[in-house]
Amino acid sequence: MSDNGKVEPLSSRLMKMVIVGHVDHGKSTLVGRLMSDTDSLPTGKLDFVKDICTRQGKEFEFAFLLDALEEEQDQGITIDTSQIFFNTKKRRYVIIDAPGHKEFLKNMVTGAANAESALLLIDAYEGVQEQSRRHGYILKLLGLTQVAVVINKMDLVDYDPEVYYKIKSEYTEFLESLGVQAQEYIPVSAKLGINIAKTGDEMSWYKGPSVLQMLDQFEEEKTPVHLPFRFPVQDVYKFDERRIIAGRVESGTVKVGDELIFSPSNKSGVIKTIEAWSVENQPETAEASQSIGFTLTEQIFAERGDVAALKTELPIISTTFDVNVFWMGKRHLEKGRSYTLKLTTQEVTCEVVGFKKVVDASTLETLEDQDYLAKNDVAEVTLRTTRPVAFDLFGSIPTTGRFVLVDEYDVCGGGIITTYTPSKTDRLRDEIRHRDFHWLKSDIKPEERAYRNGHQSALILIVGPSGTGKAKLARHLEHKLFELNYQSYLLDGRNVALGVSADIESQHKKQEGEVVRRFGEVAKLFLDAGHVVISTSNVFNQEDHSDLRLLVEPCPVVEIFVTDDEEPEGNFEIKLSQAETEKEIEAANTVYKYLKDKKILTGHNYSI
């Protein structure tokens, strides 16, 4: 029996499937055969191709139906993925023919990443080869687990069941080590059309489905509406009076009136409207895979890369995480080089901080002591980004747990986030997020305070070795600002230690993180009250300073580094030499000018 492609399919949904496997194992032939046997070829196409073959003096092959590029026919290999549409009685298909040549792995990945099911072809005569295994591994990495194995060219081995069972057992073992199970192993001859659309007498020992029957058994991928809501902001539009936050719902659902938290900035807003053009009724809800746009009841600064979620199910925010990557770049993936990580709509610079395990994907052998990744390699690595990224583990929400790596101008790698161990800073960030959600805001807005005070609130940290004149500068700066009618306050670390942290001071260094946290929280209160807070410290180290920045966000922090080092390392706004610092009047002036330039000191609009 044969399916006729012209019968209107029951479902108009399109099943996206990919055909992969080692070079020359017959992928294009299978696709050509499927098209031909389902009557999906345009009139005359078969004759047209046959005619070319006759003129060029070569035997007709079904593969030629797809090989659109001259080079492909000359070399007899598919260079790029191509997409072909056909129907069965059940539904419509787009079939992606992915090249099997090792050189074209990126094209295979392109095809497979867009599919929801896969056929993996193995040549009965040649058996399991390098790309058979590599492609199996990549399918697993791409999260594609709906796989059937097609053992092709059975005609070349006289339809011998022994050959079939040997390959089946060998490849089953391989897939099992990856944690993947193939749904079926189908013995076929694509060239002769056996077990493709119809079954034949040649292999009566095989009782399973034909390729077409198998395809119809594959399940359509469900849109992840049941997962937590994730909305990476793609862009913000202001074409008319509406300020529309545009993007695609990657998972979950959302409705008008929902309060959204934008990560990693932690800003929040309530959905006022969901906008749409040329529809009868404005939508009230949206769900996964819809490209939408909404307005908020209050204007907040949201931008591309922010990930909106509901307060009860927030994404992870971190700079360090473990991933599985595959590499397609001409240059190696190695430590010490910067790459751009693209995850949802976030783009951030990152580097590899550790190679945990580099694998030869064609044998699954671990390559010991290899601390780089060559083209076509696969590895478990740890990545660190320069800015915090909002993400999920691939196992929880696939669409926000996968990424690509860009080397210079080119996408060279892809991967999934497998694990994440929160660092001290991550835990602090989590605490702060919690604090910010529950913070009771005053009726007096920060900008009202700034208007009255003539300045924004800001934290000025004067850092560097002891005995360099930091304390004198801090005292002078506090006084200078006070005389100019600004709300300045010198918050001495010692005063915090004497009172607020008295209970932990005696326990020495053990609780140092706690000392920093308490100091930061006290500073935060003064900043909330609108002050310019000045502090000197040589107790806190660089890591503490970044924790302080985190604690007082979104207030600006001005770090003044007192050092005689020509090119000091660190994250500071102003550098002063010891000699400069000791002339406290001029030094305070320098700081004062900087604060004016940065519009932290804006000047009084009226006198108090």
Next chain:
Amino acid sequence: MDHLDELENQSIFILREAYKNFKNLAMLWSIGKDSTVLVWLARKAFFGHCPVPLVHIDTSFKIPAMIKYRDEFAKKWGLNLVVGGNQKALDEGMNHEKGRLVCCEALKTMGLQAIMEERGYTGLMLGIRRDEEGTRAKERYFSPRDKNFEWNFKDQPPELWDQFKTSFSPETHIRIHPILHWTELNVWEYIHREKIPIIDLYFANAEGKRYRSLGCEPCTVPIDSKARNVEEVIAELKDTTSAERSGRAQDQENTYAMQKLRARGYM
């Protein structure tokens, strides 16, 4: 969501990625059904606005009704229309009799190249589809062209999880194909659903002829058809096995005509 919704949502995502990532972006509007659907999708993506200029390459051999339709809807929809062409070649007497591929390259490819250089576009959106013909089946959503306008189909960027090639070296540009994954039938079903006003050359005239694909008058042949409206076109397409571009002479010129044209920058 039904299948058309899925296609629409994916296209809108791509349009917005293009708009965000390219400072100097344009869209090619051939007046045909595909690029008109693309204009419609842009208005959906940008909430009633079309924030990019629409480039029409006028070969001067277009069917006159196309120019009339173009000007009418550019005005009605408030589009920023930019018309390009290759006047020098026309002055020197270029036409299809000099060879169809030579003519396509001179009037379309070089006309496009000239307007892109003049305006400095680094991103160009086009309404091509994978099911149109073989080389387009191998295209990417974001497809780089080098400084000579050439397409290196042997070394295309990987495209996965909707992360596209948005960074590129100076002097090169990117072609963006937001409806690459649509089929001819999808386009018509969408036109029907959205009630998009489409040029009537696509519908059978009194002589029982209609165009299935639109191009220059001398090189485009209408097909025999009884389909007088969108519903009838859809019914006809569900039952046909002839190729969409079979009425386009340049495709039939020789075995690898389209590959050669497209490798050198043709749409």
